[in-house]
Amino acid sequence: MGTLSTALPGGTWTLGDLTVTRFGYGAMQLAGPGVMGPPADLDGARAVLREAVDLGITHIDTSDAYGPRFTNRLIAETLRPYPASLRLATKVGATRDRDGGWPPARTPEAVREAVHDNLRTLGVEVLDLVNLRLGDATGPRDGSLAAPFEALVALRDQGLIRHLGVSNATADQVAEARSIAPIVCVQNMYNLAHRHDDPLVDALARDGIAYVPFFPLGGFDPLQSSVLSDVAARLSATPMSVALAWLLHRSPNILLIPGTSSVAHLRANVAGAGLTLSDTDLAALDRIGR
Numbered sequence: 394m395g396t397l398s399t400a401l402p403g404g405t406w407t408l409g410d411l412t413v414t415r416f417g418y419g420a421m422q423l424a425g426p427g428v429m430g431p432p433a434d435l436d437g438a439r440a441v442l443r444e445a446v447d448l449g450i451t452h453i454d455t456s457d458a459y460g461p462r463f464t465n466r467l468i469a470e471t472l473r474p475y476p477a478s479l480r481l482a483t484k485v486g487a488t489r490d491r492d493g494g495w496p497p498a499r500t501p502e503a504v505r506e507a508v509h510d511n512l513r514t515l516g517v518e519v520l521d522l523v524n525l526r527l528g529d530a531t532g533p534r535d536g537s538l539a540a541p542f543e544a545l546v547a548l549r550d551q552g553l554i555r556h557l558g559v560s561n562a563t564a565d566q567v568a569e570a571r572s573i574a575p576i577v578c579v580q581n582m583y584n585l586a587h588r589h590d591d592p593l594v595d596a597l598a599r600d601g602i603a604y605v606p607f608f609p610l611g612g613f614d615p616l617q618s619s620v621l622s623d624v625a626a627r628l629s630a631t632p633m634s635v636a637l638a639w640l641l642h643r644s645p646n647i648l649l650i651p652g653t654s655s656v657a658h659l660r661a662n663v664a665g666a667g668l669t670l671s672d673t674d675l676a677a678l679d680r681i682g683r
Contacts, residue, residue, distance in 0.1 A: 525542055
């Protein structure tokens with residue numbers, strides 16, 4: 394049988410000079426269907442945000458593209474005045490179209506506009522962390538990030554941003570960003586079944602840079618799902634619990650931002666991420682992505 398920790402799982406990590414819980418919360422699901430407009434249950438969405446803070450989570454991930462802007466406004470309306478320990482991470486580099494698409498918005502002008510949008514809708518004078526979103530909905534794409542990233546650096550130098558990161562990025566783009574200015578995190582797709590970033594995770598860990606995976610349970614084929622389900626059954630746990638727990642075991646620089654619009658699901662995610670995995674469990678799970 395697996396055991397569940399009673400404390401918020403994973404402990405903390407330092408993003409530059411900001412300490413955050415490794416277990417965070419991703420606010421994308423607080424918007425309506427297709428990440429557009431308000432959710433059907435506004436009171437429920439507010440309850441999730443309050444519960445996240447009450448559980449001790451100090452890292453909330455959002456974006457002005459969620460809604461668009463609705464999720465940021467909901468965070469501000471619900472949580473301001475913000476607890477001193479709470480850190481808000483946001484993303485720029487994509488906007489929304491009328492069909493719910495995510496067209497890129499990475500000109501320097503678009504990046505500056507998005508940063509000011511986030512400042513305004515979150516109701517803050519300084520953004521704790523801004524990630525530059527690259528690539529597209531299908532994944533990272535090669536190409537220089539210099540122009541939009543340099544625009545973010547200029548805004549940081551003006552005192553509007555504390556720390557910078559990149560999202561949906563190739564290893565070469567991560568290196569290019571680091572050659573321009575320090576970054577504190579990389580936010581990419583990564584999970585048990587998608588281990589392409591293994592070398593990047595390890596390299597960032599050595600340099601004290603956080604890695605924030607999205608889609609922690611996305612893209613499993615039937616065989617891989619079967620292995621995960623078998624481990625979960627042996628531990629009397631859910632596959633999602635095992636997948637989240639594995640990410641925290643994988644490397645100390647991995648920070649989690651699972652999203653949900655349900656208080657019960659949020660509590661289940663926190664409990665599940667605290668699952669203790671044995672060496673036998675880890676060995677079985679490690680074979681999924683190999």
